[in-house]
Amino acid sequence: MDRGRDYALAAITLVSMLAALYAGLIYAPTERSQGDVQRIFYVHVPLAWNAYLAFLVVFAASIGYLWRRSAWFDALAHASAEIGLVFTTLVLITGSLWARPIWGTWWSWDARLTTSLVLWFIYVGYLLVRGSVIDERRGARYAAVIGIIGFIDVPIIHQSVVWWRTLHPESIVLAPGGPAMPASMLLSLGCSLLAFTLLYVYLLRLRFGAESLRHELRTLRRTSIVEAV
Amino acid sequence: MCDTIATLIWKDLVAETRTKEVFLTGVPFALLILVIFNFAIDVGADRAAEVGAGILWITFTFAGVLGVARSFADERDRGTLEGLLLAPIERSAVYLAKTLVNILFMAVIELVTVPAFVLLFNVEVAWLDLLVVALCGTVGFAGVGTLVAAMVANARSREVLLPLLLLPLQVPVLIASVKATAIVMGAHTEQSWPWMSLLVGYDVVLVAAAVLVFEYVVEE
Known part of the structure; x- marks a missing residue:
């Protein structure tokens, strides 16, 4: 894999991460009812968005693998699934951190x-x-399935789960979406969306590269054993 | 295709009538779960239908996990899986036959469990409605369960891996079946059709997907 491009991507990701930090923590106005707690939104939402993107990539690469049987697709699916899982874990954690002061509970069986x-x-x-x-x-085949x-x-x-909760008589905990945001908040969200998407792509490249190398190593080992025999 | 499926089902039924393994272990196991739940959860008369529906479906799920696991584990243990896959038949026929056999086995267990449940928990049941709900839920469970069971038959720690893979995929079936069952047992006055349509939708989409990908699971 091209080293120079990796470094360039890393640099752009770093810069946009810093920009997202600035936008989320300083530039964006403090939300009136939730206060500073709401700022976790600029981490939580991009993570969730990218987790879904990662699983979409897993889905597409899995189909690609079963169709073409190339290690390329398998490495892509594997790398993307790992990153998606890490992002989902962070989504759950950041969500809990936000929910505790706002809802008064770490967890709720809300649909999302x-x-x-x-x-x-x-x-x-x-x-x-x-x-x-x-x-x-x-x-690899099982994972693809x-x-x-x-x-x-x-x-x-x-x-x-939407029906499970909304048809449920007692609790409609969260009305998602909420009111329209001011432009400065939307801009901050856009900035961090970009930063986290770049982070996803960067991690995916790294993980994909490592997975490809591992595959190559395995192939080399196998052929060297065959030659030795 | 139909002849092949019928032959494959016949083969599994003959094997079952000789060992009676599923019947003799699955039925007592299901009954035992009902009893255990009675100790673990206090099912008051006023919420018997609501809580009972959940207990019933956890029983079906646990018994079902053991049932679908056996459909491929036995083949592997006796070394007949290779024979089955070498036979000049379509892989989707193998999948459909195994799924139908699993549905049948689960249905037998359910047919014993539900009357016992009614007896032990003292609930009123609309039998025909419950039959439809149970069938739709079982099709979804067995459909995905058979696919996953074929997958883990060759895996390490397959006993844990099967429920670990299967249960998250089964969330819609569990939610919809429990809700619809509670409704037909009179816990709510609301309509059961949204849940039934969800179940049927799941059955159609997931079984169709499973038919398509099954050949990749068993290919050698």
Whole structure:
């Protein structure tokens, strides 16, 4: 992989991260009812958005792998699933940090929270099934199947938990969205969205590169063993 | 295709009638879960339908996990899975036959569990409605369960891996089945059709997807 491009991407990611920090912490106005707590929004939302992007990439790369059987697609799906899982974990944590002062509780079985949690479990399973068989190509196939089935399931899971909560008589905890934001908040959000998307792409390149090298190493080992025999 | 599926189902049914493994272990297991839940959760008469629906579906789920796990584990243990895959038949036929057998086995367990449940928990049940709900839920469970069971049959720590992979995918089935069951048992006055449509939607989408990807799971 091209080193220079990696460094350039890292530099751009760093700069946009600093800009996002400035925009989220200083430039954006303090929200009237929630106070500074609301600023976690500029981390939480981009993370969530990129987690979904990562799982979409897993889905597409999984289809690509079953279709073309190239290690390229498999490494892409593997790398993206790991980053998506880390981002989802951070989404759950930042969400809890926000919910405690605002809702007065760390967790609520709201539709979005529940969907994120179920997603987290699906992609934990995705990574586990990959490592659970000795033959790596078989593990890659299994993971691809979970990457496809799991992603197809996401809208149905979301629909079911939305109905589960909204049809429920007692609790409608959160009305998502809320009122329209002032332009400065939207701008800050846009800035951090860009920063986190760059971070995702950068991490994906790194992880993808490492995975490709590992694959290459394995292939070299196998051929050297065959030659030795 | 239909002949092939019928033959494959017949094969599994003959194997089951010889060992009676699923029936003799699955039914007592399901009954035991009902009893255990009675100790763990206080099911008052006023919320028997609401809580009962949940207990019933956890029972089905646990018994179902064991049931679908066996459908491929037995084949692997006896070394007949290779034979099955070498046979000149379509892979989707193998999947559909295994799924239908799993639905059948789960249905047998459910047919024993539900009357026991009604007896032990003293609830009123609209039998025909419950039958439809249980069937739709079971199709979704067995459909995805059979796919995952085929996958983990060769994996390390497959006993844990099967529920770990299957249950998150089953969230919509569990939610919709429990809600619809509570409604047909009279816990709520609301309509059950949104839940039924969700279940049917899940069944159609996920089983279709499973038919398409199954061949990649069992390919050698």
